[in-house]
Amino acid sequence: VAGEEAAGAPAPHKGLGTAAPPRPSLLPYGAALAMVAGALGLGLVLQSSLGHESTDLVFLTAVVAVAVRFGLGPSLAAVLASSLAYNFFFLPPLYTFTIADPTNVVALFFFTLVAVAVSNLAARVRAEARIAGARSRTTEALYGFSRKLAGCGTLDDVLWATAYQIALMLRLRVVLLLPQDGPAPRRGAVTVMAGYPPEDFLDEADLAAATWTFDHGRPAGRGADTLPGAKRLFLPLRTGRGMVGVVGLDGDKPGPLLTPDQRRLLDALADQAALAIERVHLVEDLDRARRSAEADRLRQALLSSLSHDLKTPLAAVLGAATTLRDLRDALGPEAKGELLATMIDEAERLNRFIANLLDMTKLESGALAPNLAPHDLAEIVGTALERAGKILSRHRVELALGAGLPALRLDAVLMEQVLFNLLDNAAKYAPEGSLVRIEAWQETRREGDAVSLTILDEGEGIPEGDEERIFDTFYRVRKSDRVRAGTGLGLAISRGFVEAMGGRITARNRGDRPDSASPGAAFTLILPVPRTALEDAA
Template structure:
């Protein structure tokens, strides 16, 4: 029915084009007395054949021949066709209509095919990029699921080859019948099956690849398909999935899946080991640190300069080890995405003062100056995380600048941000180091051998600041020119900012 309406609409448009041509011809015959020009009626035939199809083109051909006989063949102003050349005109117009419409259809099909191939290539390129960027098996399965959904143009739920891990919401929402069919396909009891989900929809359940079980099992919603049409729809979907499986095999997705699973398991094992060892070390370390602190303040030890120095060394090294362990624990939290800011209103000065107070002994060999604006607005952040991040920056300034050199700590308002910064006169940063600063385990080659460190400090600081909606930046004029590291924190936050009274 839709096709009939389309042909009728096209025929009306073709007749309209013939009518416009007739008006032009009438003007020519009346003003210029033109009596040879029937070929002008080929124009609407060509346009109709190219844009509207065969039927409208034939309508335009018949109408064009009738009007050309009316104007250009005697007896003039009559629709009577009797001469051979008039019949020949009709045949010629019809041939032109058929050839033009055929060429137009061929061109349209070629254009649609080219567009389809271009879209498929674009989707395949995007899919391959997602595979390259995937860091886990879950990411790869998600990419496969979305790629297959775009191919079959239906709702798709993909189950990985392994049954471990948490079920996704769309998987949990499937009916018990579907889960039973999926379990049968995963166990290899059947390669493919169709099942009614109990709500009137038919689902096709099968392996993505019949050759490789690593690609998982796919459930495709075929919708409310009549029983006699299920096989036809299933065949179309099977053809698409066969091509998709061949593509996955060419891209060597199975190896990528295995590599991702191995990386994920290795990462989990490493983080569990770090967390376990770190916690086990902190208990005896706390005792060592407490004992060293008591010894360093003992009157008996204070009388012996050598023992005082040794007690100080033990305390300093215990504090350094404690900081390293804390960095490892923080790194584990960040890797597991377990950083959950507990935000509250706080003054920026309190964060700066807390960070400097905790590192008073470490900064004792430097000239520390403060540059803090008065009446800074409150900021809505997690004070513990931001103080740890700022403390890491202060530690680095003390570590990488010579004793006796100045360190400037500032807290300023800059537009819509509060900027906490630390400027030193130490080793500075080269352009390459500045580009990599804040990356996990990165340490500049110039001082990696001479200065101890794990390369985690600024990475942790950057993660903590980002969790609070801020950003960390480093600037340096070059090697040996010192460094300025800044934390930018927004202060335009919820409307319930506390009001500071005059006495505060």
């Protein structure tokens, strides 16, 4: 808890001066005498009809009004003034403080006693009402502050909200200091992180007091026993895990800065602020741990992929080249051709692997900038099919593109790579001789007109629950107790390219082959139709 001390340590309030209560003003007393004077005038008017025995109720009403409005001190002054005025103007002999009738002495005594009791009760009710109102406003402000902190996602937002709230509720200037960043900050090295009004500099005395507070967890500076020559008063921000920072306060009035009530309010504000700061730090630590774990996973996946997807084609190329070198005279033209074809195929496979790594690097670094321009989707599909002709040579290909498809704003190179990766994936997971079908049509969706392009295969489909995971980097589907050859980058790259061009890509199992052992997979690209194309069509 902020400001809380460890067992056996001095209490945080020890040695910290508190502001004296404000001096009473004479204005309430003047108002009390004015109200008694008004009651006197009203009593003189009513005396002829009510008699002097009932005019004391007029003075009693004035006393109650003064007690409710101004408190105990002015109400006691009103009691004294009312007693004197009642005696002087209404009890015979008139216009003298002498009382001839003993019964009037008793009446004056009980009037004064009742007036004192009523004024005391009224003043107490007033004080309790004011305290309850102040506590209600404070509780409401603290609740609003806690909600504001709960909505802060960054450390800067938390610090700014804290500095502003403390300054608003205590009417003081505020600075917040946190430990310096770095691999090994020295003990007590704090720096200004926020302030209200904005402040980013502390003189040497203030910085020394703030450093001492952070080191020892106790107040220092103005009004404290330690380093009282500092301009500001510094108090610790602490949670159960230890110190998280320091808050510095400064005001224009001389003497101690805080009353006991203000100190309790500051402790409550500091508690919430310290917990919010710690929460932000914990979230940052969690994010760093998650990023580190993800980096380790990717590193392991990359090493595994490199060991297989680089070694396999290199081994094939090396074996074919060695055979050609050692047995070139014994081999016939057909055998030599097969070896050369093997070398070319494996070299192309290796080239695709390296290209995928480079594309993934561009995506993760944010260096990818699509060159968007109007393109005919059918032309890009034809180019991708021509490029993938060799990998699809053992499959049947069927094309069903809708008529009158509008031109789309695409990067032709990226779009061709997306289609090539999807066709390569279909050829890899679908059995030889199966059908690979490409469909495209225009439709109106909730977000606007779009062209949907779907590539369907007749493979084993996507395992349930892996519809999104297959787009993760280095993830490869395991089917039939083995993992298909590949880097696990193609689909991740395809999603990155499509989203960079403003589209979306989804994966699912086909629903038109429920009785087949191979349900097949369907990859759908949703590409927005530019407004200019819609206007031209209209």
